[in-house]
Each structure stands twice: as structure tokens, then as C-alpha cells.
Amino acid sequence: MNRPDSEAQQRERIRTTIHADADAACAVVAGELAALIRERQAAGRTVVLGLATGSTPVRLYRELIRLHREEKLSFRHVVTFNLDEYHGLPRTHPESYWRFMHEQLFDHLDIPPENIHLPDGTVPRAEVFGACRAYEEKFRAAGGIDVQILGIGRTGHIGFNEPGSGRDSRTRLVTLDALTRRDAARDFLGETNVPRHAITMGVGTILEARRILLLAWGEGKARVLADAVEKTPTDALPASFLQGHPGAAFHVDPAAASALTRQCHPWLVGTVAWTPGIARRAVVWLSQTVRKPVLKLLEEDYSEHGMADLLTEQGPAYGLNIRIFNELQRTITGWPGGKPDADDTHRPERAMPARKRVVVVSPEPSDDVLGMGGTLRRLVDQGHEVTVAYITSGNLGVPDEEAAMAADLVVELAGAGEETKFAQTVRRQLEAKTAFEGDTPEIRRLKGVLRRGEARASLQACGVTAPHLRFLDLPFYEQGRYRQFRAGERDVGTVATLLREVQPHQIFATGHSADPSSVAAVSFAVLRQALARTNGEAWRGDCRVWLYRGPDRDWAPAEIAMAVPFSPHELTQKIQAIYHHKSQRSQSPVVAAGLHEAWQQAEQHNRAIAVRYDQLGLAEYEAIEAFERFPDL
CATH class of the missing domain: 3.40.50.10320 (LmbE-like)
Structure with missing residues (x-):
């Protein structure tokens, strides 16, 4: 387990850095990778990187490309192994991870093609087990993974290790979680087109990397990220197993970090400056925690939940309760554009102009x-x-089925005009289109x-x-x-x-x-x-x-x-x-x-x-x- 860097991070079991935004985080991570690559290159040694796909690492890959183009960072001595690949997709498929990695990174670098490795999604089902063992043998033969890049899914998965994946799981074929498939539905132009299986490095395989850097952006990842960082490791949340890795670090933006205790409940992990916003947040949290309306909170409720200093500064409880209650009540308005000819001192929107x-x-x-x-x-x-x-x-x-129905309707109603010709063209294109082809x-x-x-x-x-x-x-x-x-x-x-x-x-x-x-x-x-x-x-x-x-x-x-x-x-x-x-x-x-x-x-x-x-x-x-x-x- 990582030791916390500060009192505020005492509940965090993985070193987590909150950056100004995703680009700032990627600049730091890319800088770490670049320093390692240059150090190894000077010593005549290779660097083995484990890479991830999806939207999360795209900005990191753009920064690496920039470093290559503008700062002459060479990837000739870099060897890569990707985490995962959909099973059943050919490399030419627009959503295959082989194609994604080449479009987003490899085609823009000087990395030798023979140094690039991804799981083969076209291996027949009966041969997958052997192919997975051979894949692990390849990166062991390369010296093991120096740095593994990860994202985190909303189910808590890393790679395609869905809930239920054990700490010792190895590279294997997995069945994708329903939420994971739904998240990918738009990429595949409909959930029915999303593959049901994928090949992924296991949690145990990932933990063998010497350094692990996980990236996370957006409030959609906030709750699962906080659970992975602060809660007891469990196979219901595979990312939580990273807590046991001494070289693991998370790099996140403020939105993804918003559910960490130091961000949402800082009074639970140290002293805080009781600004009006933090005081309001704390009183609302206390009300929800003890299941009492704000006006019924007692002195002992504050004391028993680590908020005695708030009472010392802004108490007594009754007066603080009334103040926060009034603040909350004043957010309620039936006039989102402002109420004309009304005192707007405590209203969310100003009264004038009356017609906005x-x-x-x-x-x-x-x-x-x-x-x-x-x-x-x-x-x-x-x-x-x-x-x-x-x-x-x-x-x-828009699913293809909806477009087909619209085209059929135009053909039936529009007669022999240009609209009908257009609709007929679209209908032919839809009929000729494969399930995974772009529009x-x-x-x-x-x-x-x-x-x-x-x-x-x-x-x-x-x-x-x-x-x-x-x-x-x-x-x-x-x-x-x-x-x-x-x-x-x-x-x-x-x-x-x-x-x-x-x-x-x-x-x-x-x-x-x-x-x-x-x-x-x-x-x-x-x-x-x-x-x-x-x-x-x-x-x-x-x-x-x-x-x-x-x-x-x-x-x-x-x-x-x-x-x-x-x-x-x-x-x-x-x-x-x-x-x-x-x-x-x-x-x-x-x-x-x-x-x-x-x-x-x-x-x-x-x-x-x-x-x-x-x-x-x-x-x-x-x-x-x-x-x-x-x-x-």
C-alpha cells in the first residue's frame, strides 16, 4: 500500500495526483515516460510499455506524438504490449484496438513494427488459451513491462477485467459486462454490434508491471475511482487491487477526483478553512448522514461526526442550522429567468430585465x-x-434501423422527386453496409x-x-x-x-x-x-x-x-x-x-x-x- 503524502490523503491507499485538467495530467505522465525512454536509450536498453485503449489515453498519446515531432523523442528502442482486444474483430475493423493504436499513436512515431504487440482477436476460440499464454511469454522474454498505462471503467474494470476478476487472474478470454457493452454502444453503432467477449491481460498480469500509471477524467469516473482508492480491495472492483502495488499512481482531473474524501468531505481527514461553501456542504452531509432535517441537527451530531470546530467557529448549532437552511431554501425558485418586480436579493436570478x-x-x-x-x-x-x-x-x-425506416417512408410518400432518389440511394447504402462499417x-x-x-x-x-x-x-x-x-x-x-x-x-x-x-x-x-x-x-x-x-x-x-x-x-x-x-x-x-x-x-x-x-x-x-x-x- 502507498503511504499518504499528506493528512488530507490519509484515507487514500494509492498515490493520487489531481491535476488542473486532463492535458496537464498527460503532460506529467508523458514527461515521466520520456525521461525513462531517454535514460534507457542512452544506456542502449529498451523500454517495455503496457498500453491502454479507449478515450482516456488519447490525450497522452497526442502528447507523446508531440514530444516525438517537436522534441525529437525517439521510440526506436520502445517495445509495447497492449492490454486487450475485442475477440472476433479483424484488425481492419474501425473499432479494433489494433487499428485504434495505429491511428492514435503508432503511425505517428518511429517505433519499429516488430516492437508492437497486441492480443490477436481473430484467434479461434479453441486456440485462445494457448495464444494468451504465448502473449505473456512474449513480454516476459522482453524483460517484463516497465510502465503499464491504465484507464478505469465505470464498473471498476482495468483492461477488460470486469467485476469478479481475481487478484491472480491472467491473460484470458472474458465476457464483457452489460454496462461495459452499453458504454461502447455508440462506437459500434448500436449495442447489438458490440462484441460479447474480449482478450485481456489479467489483474495478476497487470500487477507484475514495475510501474503502473492510471488515468481518469470526468465526473462519470468519480465514484468508482474513489472506491478503488479508498475502500478495501475486492474482486467486485478489480481496480482496487492496485492498492497492493508499490509503484502504482493515479493521475486524475478535478472532476474524476470529486468523490475522494479530501475533495468532497475534507473535514473528515483534517482541519479545513470553513468557507461558506464548505460549511454548507458539511451541514448537508451531516443531515444526510444522521438522517435528520437540517433544522433538527443537534450539537452532539456535529461533535460525533468530527465537526466540533465548525460549531466553534460558526455555531451554535441552532443558528448554523438556520443559516444553512435559508441558503438551501433560497436556491428554490419557480422563476428560472428571474421574477419581475420582486426583491431579488436572495433569489438565484436577477429580476431585470423582466424579459430575458x-x-x-x-x-x-x-x-x-x-x-x-x-x-x-x-x-x-x-x-x-x-x-x-x-x-x-x-x-x-442514430441506429441504422431508424434510418432505414425513414428512407422507406420517404420513398413511399415522396413520389418520383429528388427526395425519393436520395432516399433510395441511402436505402441501398444501408443494405450494402456491414454491421461495423462507418456511415x-x-x-x-x-x-x-x-x-x-x-x-x-x-x-x-x-x-x-x-x-x-x-x-x-x-x-x-x-x-x-x-x-x-x-x-x-x-x-x-x-x-x-x-x-x-x-x-x-x-x-x-x-x-x-x-x-x-x-x-x-x-x-x-x-x-x-x-x-x-x-x-x-x-x-x-x-x-x-x-x-x-x-x-x-x-x-x-x-x-x-x-x-x-x-x-x-x-x-x-x-x-x-x-x-x-x-x-x-x-x-x-x-x-x-x-x-x-x-x-x-x-x-x-x-x-x-x-x-x-x-x-x-x-x-x-x-x-x-x-x-x-x-x-x-
Whole structure:
């Protein structure tokens, strides 16, 4: 077990470094790899690297490529062994890890082809066991793995070692967990196309590496990462076995680190400066821990849970309880755009101007109604000028079956016009397309049209009319694919032009804490750059940015700056708006409590926020949508 570096890290059993962002973390890790490579090269020795795939290490690979191109880092003396590969995929398949590694790294370096090793996913099932033993023998013969790069899956898997993988497991064929397959569904254009099996190094194999560096980005990894770092090792969480490795280290961004005790409950691991935000977080945590409303917390509740110093500074308990209760209560508003002619001293939004210009930024069609459909309708009903801007077309998320049905419908209804010829072309391309083949431009165009139609119908249910819809179809998405998006000047310029045209008083956006390779995170990064570009313009001084989340991202009550409650009827209206996104049914990558449909997840999510407010002793509502105030840029 690693020794903690500080009092605040006393619960952490693996050395974990929190970096400013994923790029900063990758610069540090790449620097460590580069130093080892140069040291070994000077001594005439090779370096053996264990490499991972997926979206997590992509930024690391980009930094290694930069070091090779700009700082002349040579990989001629580097030998690589990859963690895993899907079983049954040929190397030419767009989602094979062999192809991924060549596209993302090897094709850009001077590494000799004979130094590159990946498990062979085409080995017949009967020969897999022998091939796995031979694979391990290869890297032992190379001297063993010097540094192993890892990511962590939301099930806690490392490589494809799903829950149930033992500490001593070796390289082998595994059956993929349902959540793992669902997470990969979009890459494979549908969950049915995701392979059910993979070849992976075992946990025991991984632990034989002399150095292990695990990377994690985004709040979606926060809970599982904290469990792996702080809880007792168990085969239910394979990443937790890394605790026993003296050379293991985690490099994470703030979002992925957010569930570590030192980040979310710092008062449990040392002295803290009791800022208003930390005090509020602590009191809410105490209320939830002892299962009492905030106003019923007693002096002994604080003392018994390590918070006596908070009472010393800001007590007594009764006064502190009232203060925090009032802070929480003031987040609740039925007027997300501000209440006209009202005292807004303690309201989340200002009263003036009474009629605001609002831009709702949605990374893909459906993100808007999933995250804030009730609030969106409330803003429209209260007279604000609401513009919904779809950053991308979302065409990569449409199953081929939906596109085929749309093409058939056009052929049947459109007669002999150009629309019919186009639809017939798409239908032929879909019939000729293999299950794993990428979409043609025509297919993507039709899928984009399909999602536009769903978005129009959905927003009509929210009261937003067609003139207030903007389909930006940014190039980073139209020219890219999942896990490999890179935004550019045209993307930022398009969003900046929209903002200058509307000059909004409010912007609602999502993706701030998402995995940096996701559509949501790239879209938010583009928005931030567009806002930076408009700094100093007159309208910016009166513009606020509010953050919303999808139903797969939880809200802690202490994080919420604005809570918009709605009635059972309004919740039903939101669900109906979501339901118009028919092509996205069962496409969500999250399965919560057995719920597969996006509308079910959204309903449960909004009810859960209302329940938490009720448990804190606040008013009882049917459902709540929550928002966080983003710092002024």
C-alpha cells in the first residue's frame, strides 16, 4: 500500500495526483515516460510499455506524438504490449484496438513494427488459451513491462477485467459486462454490434508491471475511482487491487477526483478553512448522514461526526442550522429567468430585465430536454425569448434501423422527386453496409435530418417554435467520430457568431465536468472559447452561465445554486417532450435501477433531487431540475 503524502490523503491507499485538467495530467505522465525512454536509450536498453485503449489515453498519446515531432523523442528502442482486444474483430475493423493504436499513436512515431504487440482477436476460440499464454511469454522474454498505462471503467474494470476478476487472474478470454457493452454502444453503432467477449491481460498480469500509471477524467469516473482508492480491495472492483502495488499512481482531473474524501468531505481527514461553501456542504452531509432535517441537527451530531470546530467557529448549532437552511431554501425558485418586480436579493436570478434573451446550448438533440425540459418550458411560459442551439447534428447516435425506416417512408410518400432518389440511394447504402462499417455522407445526412425532426417535435412540446431553433452542425462532429473529436477555429467561430447575434442574458449549458473526449465536453470547451472571444463586448457584462446535467449525472444538494421545482403535470410534459426523440430510445449509455429508457432515467433523476430536498426539511415537490452557476469568464 502507498503511504499518504499528506493528512488530507490519509484515507487514500494509492498515490493520487489531481491535476488542473486532463492535458496537464498527460503532460506529467508523458514527461515521466520520456525521461525513462531517454535514460534507457542512452544506456542502449529498451523500454517495455503496457498500453491502454479507449478515450482516456488519447490525450497522452497526442502528447507523446508531440514530444516525438517537436522534441525529437525517439521510440526506436520502445517495445509495447497492449492490454486487450475485442475477440472476433479483424484488425481492419474501425473499432479494433489494433487499428485504434495505429491511428492514435503508432503511425505517428518511429517505433519499429516488430516492437508492437497486441492480443490477436481473430484467434479461434479453441486456440485462445494457448495464444494468451504465448502473449505473456512474449513480454516476459522482453524483460517484463516497465510502465503499464491504465484507464478505469465505470464498473471498476482495468483492461477488460470486469467485476469478479481475481487478484491472480491472467491473460484470458472474458465476457464483457452489460454496462461495459452499453458504454461502447455508440462506437459500434448500436449495442447489438458490440462484441460479447474480449482478450485481456489479467489483474495478476497487470500487477507484475514495475510501474503502473492510471488515468481518469470526468465526473462519470468519480465514484468508482474513489472506491478503488479508498475502500478495501475486492474482486467486485478489480481496480482496487492496485492498492497492493508499490509503484502504482493515479493521475486524475478535478472532476474524476470529486468523490475522494479530501475533495468532497475534507473535514473528515483534517482541519479545513470553513468557507461558506464548505460549511454548507458539511451541514448537508451531516443531515444526510444522521438522517435528520437540517433544522433538527443537534450539537452532539456535529461533535460525533468530527465537526466540533465548525460549531466553534460558526455555531451554535441552532443558528448554523438556520443559516444553512435559508441558503438551501433560497436556491428554490419557480422563476428560472428571474421574477419581475420582486426583491431579488436572495433569489438565484436577477429580476431585470423582466424579459430575458436565453440561449440553451445542447451538445446533441435531446440533451436539452433530458437535462432541463421542465425549466425550458417554464422560461418560455414566463415570456423569455428562448433560443435552443444544437451544437451537433447527433447523427452518429442514430441506429441504422431508424434510418432505414425513414428512407422507406420517404420513398413511399415522396413520389418520383429528388427526395425519393436520395432516399433510395441511402436505402441501398444501408443494405450494402456491414454491421461495423462507418456511415456514408448520405446516411449521416439522413440521420441528421431525422434527429432534427425529433428535436423540432420535442421543442414544440416545450413551447419553443422553429424560428428559435439553431442547428449548428459543427465540423468537429460532422468530420469526426466518437472518442476522436477535435474542435477547431470554425467551431468556435460559429458559436461566437450565434452569441453575438442573440446577446443573451442567460446561457444554459452542459458538459463542464464530462469526459473531455465526449461530445458534451468538446461542445462546452467550444462554448468557453467562444465566450472568451467575446470578452469585453457590452452584452457580456449582463450575461450569466448556468450549468445543467443529464440524468446520468447526480446532483449533491450543496452544489445546487438554482432548483426549479415542477408539478406532476409538468413532469409528464417533460417526459412527453423526451419521448419525441424516438431514435434515442434505449440508446442511453446509462442503466440506472434497471431503467433503459432515457425518459425513465430523467423522471427518476428529477424525483430523486426533490426527495433529497424534502429529506433536508425543505418543501416537498414532485420533481426538481437543478443548476449550478458557472463562474464569470
